[in-house]
Amino acid sequence: MREGTATLIRREDYVAPVFWIRTVDLCFDLEPAKTLVTSKMRLERNAGVPHGPLRLHGEELNLLRVLIDGESVSFRQEGHELIIDNVPDADFNLEIRNTCAPEKNTALSGLYTSGGGFFTQCEAEGFRRITYFLDRPDVMAVYTVTLRADKARYPMLLSNGNLLETATLDNGRHLAKWHDPFPKPSYLFALVAADLVAREQRIRTRAGKDHLLQVYVRRGDLEKTEHAMNSLIASVVWDEARFKLPLDLERFMVVGVSDFNMGAMENKGLNIFNTAALLASPAISTDADFHRIESIVAHEYFHNWTGNRVTCRDWFQLSLKEGLTVFRDQEFSQDMAATPSARAVCRIQDVRALRAMQFPEDAGSMAHAVRPDQYVEINNFYTATVYNKGAEVVRMYQTLVGREGFAKGMSLYFERHDGQAVTCDDFAQAIADANPGSPLSTRLDTFRRWYSQAGTPRLQARGAYDADARTYTLTLSQANPATPGQDGKQPQVIPVALGLLSREGRPLPLTLQGEDGGTVATERVLVLDQAEQSFVFVDVAGEPVPSLLRGFSAPVVLDDGLGDAELLVLLKHDSDAFNRWEASQRLALARILGAVRSGEPLTLDAAYLDAMRAVLRHADLDPAFKALALQLPDEAYIAEQLTEVDPQAVHAAVAAAQEQLATALQADWAWAFETHQVSAGYSPDPVQSGKRALVNLSLAMLVLNATRGGDGVWPGRAYQRIKDATNMTDRLGALSALVNAHAELADSALARFHAQFKGEALVIDKWFAMQGRAAEQDGKTFARVKQLMKHADFTLKNPNRARSLIFSLCMFNPAAFHRADAAGYVFWAEQVLALDAINPQVAGRLARVMDRWTALAEPYRGAAREAIVRVAAKPDLSNDVREIVERALA
Ligand code: PHE
Ligand code: ZN
Numbered sequence: 001m002r003e004g005t006a007t008l009i010r011r012e013d014y015v016a017p018v019f020w021i022r023t024v025d026l027c028f029d030l031e032p033a034k035t036l037v038t039s040k041m042r043l044e045r046n047a048g049v050p051h052g053p054l055r056l057h058g059e060e061l062n063l064l065r066v067l068i069d070g071e072s073v074s075f076r077q078e079g080h081e082l083i084i085d086n087v088p089d090a091d092f093n094l095e096i097r098n099t100c101a102p103e104k105n106t107a108l109s110g111l112y113t114s115g116g117g118f119f120t121q122c123e124a125e126g127f128r129r130i131t132y133f134l135d136r137p138d139v140m141a142v143y144t145v146t147l148r149a150d151k152a153r154y155p156m157l158l159s160n161g162n163l164l165e166t167a168t169l170d171n172g173r174h175l176a177k178w179h180d181p182f183p184k185p186s187y188l189f190a191l192v193a194a195d196l197v198a199r200e201q202r203i204r205t206r207a208g209k210d211h212l213l214q215v216y217v218r219r220g221d222l223e224k225t226e227h228a229m230n231s232l233i234a235s236v237v238w239d240e241a242r243f244k245l246p247l248d249l250e251r252f253m254v255v256g257v258s259d260f261n262m263g264a265m266e267n268k269g270l271n272i273f274n275t276a277a278l279l280a281s282p283a284i285s286t287d288a289d290f291h292r293i294e295s296i297v298a299h300e301y302f303h304n305w306t307g308n309r310v311t312c313r314d315w316f317q318l319s320l321k322e323g324l325t326v327f328r329d330q331e332f333s334q335d336m337a338a339t340p341s342a343r344a345v346c347r348i349q350d351v352r353a354l355r356a357m358q359f360p361e362d363a364g365s366m367a368h369a370v371r372p373d374q375y376v377e378i379n380n381f382y383t384a385t386v387y388n389k390g391a392e393v394v395r396m397y398q399t400l401v402g403r404e405g406f407a408k409g410m411s412l413y414f415e416r417h418d419g420q421a422v423t424c425d426d427f428a429q430a431i432a433d434a435n436p437g438s439p440l441s442t443r444l445d446t447f448r449r450w451y452s453q454a455g456t457p458r459l460q461a462r463g464a465y466d467a468d469a470r471t472y473t474l475t476l477s478q479a480n481p482a483t484p485g486q487d488g489k490q491p492q493v494i495p496v497a498l499g500l501l502s503r504e505g506r507p508l509p510l511t512l513q514g515e516d517g518g519t520v521a522t523e524r525v526l527v528l529d530q531a532e533q534s535f536v537f538v539d540v541a542g543e544p545v546p547s548l549l550r551g552f553s554a555p556v557v558l559d560d561g562l563g564d565a566e567l568l569v570l571l572k573h574d575s576d577a578f579n580r581w582e583a584s585q586r587l588a589l590a591r592i593l594g595a596v597r598s599g600e601p602l603t604l605d606a607a608y609l610d611a612m613r614a615v616l617r618h619a620d621l622d623p624a625f626k627a628l629a630l631q632l633p634d635e636a637y638i639a640e641q642l643t644e645v646d647p648q649a650v651h652a653a654v655a656a657a658q659e660q661l662a663t664a665l666q667a668d669w670a671w672a673f674e675t676h677q678v679s680a681g682y683s684p685d686p687v688q689s690g691k692r693a694l695v696n697l698s699l700a701m702l703v704l705n706a707t708r709g710g711d712g713v714w715p716g717r718a719y720q721r722i723k724d725a726t727n728m729t730d731r732l733g734a735l736s737a738l739v740n741a742h743a744e745l746a747d748s749a750l751a752r753f754h755a756q757f758k759g760e761a762l763v764i765d766k767w768f769a770m771q772g773r774a775a776e777q778d779g780k781t782f783a784r785v786k787q788l789m790k791h792a793d794f795t796l797k798n799p800n801r802a803r804s805l806i807f808s809l810c811m812f813n814p815a816a817f818h819r820a821d822a823a824g825y826v827f828w829a830e831q832v833l834a835l836d837a838i839n840p841q842v843a844g845r846l847a848r849v850m851d852r853w854t855a856l857a858e859p860y861r862g863a864a865r866e867a868i869v870r871v872a873a874k875p876d877l878s879n880d881v882r883e884i885v886e887r888a889l890a
C-alpha cells in the first residue's frame with residue numbers, strides 16, 4: 001500500500017508552480033464505498049517560470065479519465081503524481097474524473113466517513129486524496145462545488161461559501177451547489193454530508209453587515225452548542241474591535257465531528273471541529289474545557305484573516321498563520337478574562353504549556369526552527385514550536401513595537417498581502433515597515449533569527465550594586481545550545497521586561513545611565529541583541545531585587561542567580577503576577593532538583609511551607625492564582641533541568657513534595673476547601689472557575705493526606721461530592737482526587753461514573769484519560785492501562801479515544817511510562833505500530849514521546865533505544881512514523 005516515497009523536502013528548493021489553477025468546478029456523487037469526483041479546472045501557465053509538464057498530486061485514487069479542452073490526452077502516473085507532458089500554451093480546461101473510498105479512509109485525511117456522515121480534512125495534503133490537483137498552498141482557485149447524495153441519510157450538504165441552489169433528484173437523492181467567491185488553496189476546501197442539526201444566530205456587525213452563524217452537530221447535541229456559538233460571536237466582535245478585521249462572509253458555518261485528528265480546521269466559511277473542541281455543557285465539560293473551546297473557536301475564526309485571506313506560500317511558512325493565530329487567540333482569551341489577575345492566569349497557563357511541550361521539543365531529536373528548513377512529512381511539523389513558540393515570537397513583535405504599533409503593522413500586512421500566499425519574512429517586513437525607528441526595525445535582521453535558529457536560548461542575568469555610586473549594573477548574556485544540524489548560533493533579539501524591587505518589596509524607578517532622571521517608570525523593556533550587554537541603572541537607593549523577564553517577555557530559559565531570600569521577596573511583593581507565580585515555581589523546583597541531584601529523600605523546609613501557606617491564606621490573591629502557585633512544576637519541565645534524567649527519581653521527589661504539602665498544610669487546605677465553595681448557578685467565568693480550581697486542589701491534597709494516615713474523612717467526602725456534584729468540574733475533581741491517591745473508594749467511584757456517562761463519548765474519554773494519567777504507585781496505573789486496552793469502549797480507530805488512554809500514559813505520565821523493566825517502552829512500540837496501520841498522523845504523534853530518550857539515565861536509555869529500533873525495523877512504516885524514529889536514532 002505504501003510506496004516508500006520518503007523524500008526530504010527543503011525550504012531552499014522552493015519553486016513557484018509551473019501552472020496556476022484559476023477556477024475549479026467539483027462534482028461529488030457521494031457513496032461511502034466509492035465516491036465519484038469530477039473536477040473541471042481552468043489552468044494557466046505561470047509566465048514567470050520555465051515551461052515544464054503538468055504534474056498533479058494524487059494519492060489513493062482511482063483515475064477514470066483525463067480530458068484537456070474536451071479531448072482525451074495521454075498521461076503518465078509516477079508514484080503520487082499524474083504527469084501530462086503535452087499541454088497547450090494558452091489557458092485550457094482540464095477535466096478529471098476519479099473515485100475514492102471514504103469508508104476505508106481510517107487516516108482521516110481527505111474525504112472520510114464518521115458516524116454515518118461524510119467529512120473532509122485537507123490540511124496539509126489531504127486534497128490530493130480526494131482528486132488530482134496542484135495541492136500546494138500557493139495555488140489558489142475559486143471553487144464551485146456540487147454535492148449529490150442520498151437525501152434521507154445525508155440531509156445536510158455543506159461546502160465552502162454561499163449556497164447557490166438545492167434540488168431533489170431521482171432515487172431518493174438530492175443536490176446542493178455551493179460557490180466560494182474567495183480564491184483559496186486546496187487545503188481550505190471542505191465538504192460535509194451528514195444528518196446534522198444547526199444552532200443559528202443572525203448578527204449585525206459594526207460595519208452594519210448581516211451574517212448568519214451556524215453550528216452543526218448531531219441530533220441530541222444541540223444544547224451543547226450554546227457556548228461555541230457565544231464564543232464565535234465574541235470572536236467576531238473582538239477581531240473587528242482589536243484589529244479592524246471584519247467577517248467577510250454572509251454565512252459562517254461550524255461543524256462538529258467525532259473522528260478528527262486535531263482540534264479543529266479553519267476551512268473557509270466551513271470550520272470543522274473535533275467534537276471535543278466544540279461541545280460543552282456544565283454536565284459534561286470542565287471549566288478547562290469551556291476555556292479551551294472558547295479559544296479554539298476563536299482560533300479557527302481568526303484564521304479567516306490570518307491564514308485564509310493571507311495564506312502561506314509553502315508549508316515551511318506554517319507558523320506565519322499558526323504562530324500568529326495562536327498569538328491572536330491568546331490575546332483574545334486574555335481580553336475575555338477582563339481582570340488583570342485573570343489575564344495573568346491565562347498567561348501563566350500558556351507559559352506552562354510552552355515549557356511542558358515546546359521546551360522539550362526544542363531540546364530533543366525533533367528540534368526545528370519556527371520556520372523549519374526541511375521535512376519528510378509535513379504532518380510532523382504541526383508542533384509546539386510552530387504554534388506556541390511561533391506565538392511567542394509574534395508576542396515579541398508586539399513587545400518591541402507596542403500594542404498600537406503592532407496593530408499598525410497588521411494593517412500594513414493586510415494592505416500589502418490580502419489575497420496572497422506569503423512568507424514569514426513578508427510578515428516581519430510589514431511589522432517593521434509600519435514602525436520605522438522602533439527597536440524592532442533597527443534590529444530586523446537579528447530578530448529574524450527567531451525564525452531560523454532552533455533551540456531555547458539561555459539568558460543569564462547578573463546584577464552588581466555599587467552602594468557608593470548608587471548604581472546597579474545588570475549584565476545580560478545569551479547562549480543558544482546546539483540542536484540537530486545547527487551548531488554555532490548567533491545572538492537573538494531578547495526583549496527583557498523588568499522591574500527592580502527594594503528588599504522591602506517597593507518598586508524602584510528605573511533610570512538608565514545617560515537618561516535624564518525624569519523617568520519614573522517602574523517597569524521597562526531592555527533589548528538584548530548581543531552575546532553580552534550591560535545596563536547601568538542610576539540613583540538606586542539600595543541593593544535591589546531584580547524581577548526579570550516579566551510576563552515571560554521572551555521564550556528563553558532564565559538564569560538570574562536569585563536565591564531563596566530574593567525569590568521570597570518576589571513571591572510576596574512583585575507587581576507582575578507572572579513573576580510572582582514564577583517565584584513559587586522556582587522555590588519548589590530548587591527543592592525538587594536538590595533532592596533528585598543528591599539522591600537524598602526530599603524534606604520541605606519550614607520557610608517554603610510557610611511561604612506556601614501564606615499564599616494559600618492570602619487575603620487579596622485570586623483563588624485561580626493560588627491554585628497555580630501551589631501546584632508543583634510538571635515532571636516534564638523538571639526533567640528538562642537535568643542532564644541525565646531518572647524519571648522515577650523525579651517522580652519520587654515530586655510525590656514526596658506533594659505529600660508533605662498535603663500534610664503540613666492540612667488545616668489550611670481544609671479551610672480553603674470550605675471557604676471557596678461556589679453556590680451560584682454554574683458559569684465557567686474566571687471567578688467561579690478559580691474557586692473550583694482551588695477547591696479541587698485542596699480536596700486532592702486532603703484525600704492524599706488521608707490515604708497517608710491523615711484525617712480519614714476526606715475520601716468519603718470526595719465520594720459523596722461525586723454523587724452530589726452539579727457540574728463536571730466538581731465531579732471530575734473529586735473523582736481524580738480519589739483516583740490519584742489510589743484511595744479505596746476509587747474503583748467504585750470509577751464504576752459509578754462510567755455507568756452514569758456511558759452514552760457520552762466525550763466523558764468516557766475523560767474516564768479513560770483520568771486512569772491513564774493517575775499518579776503511579778507500585779505499577780498500579782500501568783497495569784490498569786493495560787487492562788483498559790481490552791475494555792469494550794476502547795478503540796484505536798477513534799483518535800480521541802486512542803489519545804485518552806495511550807497518550808495519557810505515554811505522554812503525560814512519565815512515572816508510569818518509564819519503567820525499569822521497559823514494559824512501558826514495549827507497550828509504546830506496539831501501539832505505535834498498531835496505530836500506524838490505521839492512522840499515521842496519530843501514530844506519528846505518539847512516536848514523538850521518545851524525542852528525549854538520549855537524556856534518560858540507564859536502564860531507561862538503553863531500553864528506550866531498543867524499542868525505537870524495533871519500530872524503525874518495520875519495513876512498511878508510514879513517512880510520519882519513519883521520520884520521527886529515524887531522527888530519534890540519528
Ligand atoms: N490548521 C488547524 C489549526 O491550527 C490545525 C490542523 C492541521 C487541523 C492539520 C487538521 C489538520 O487550526
Ligand atoms: Zn491554527
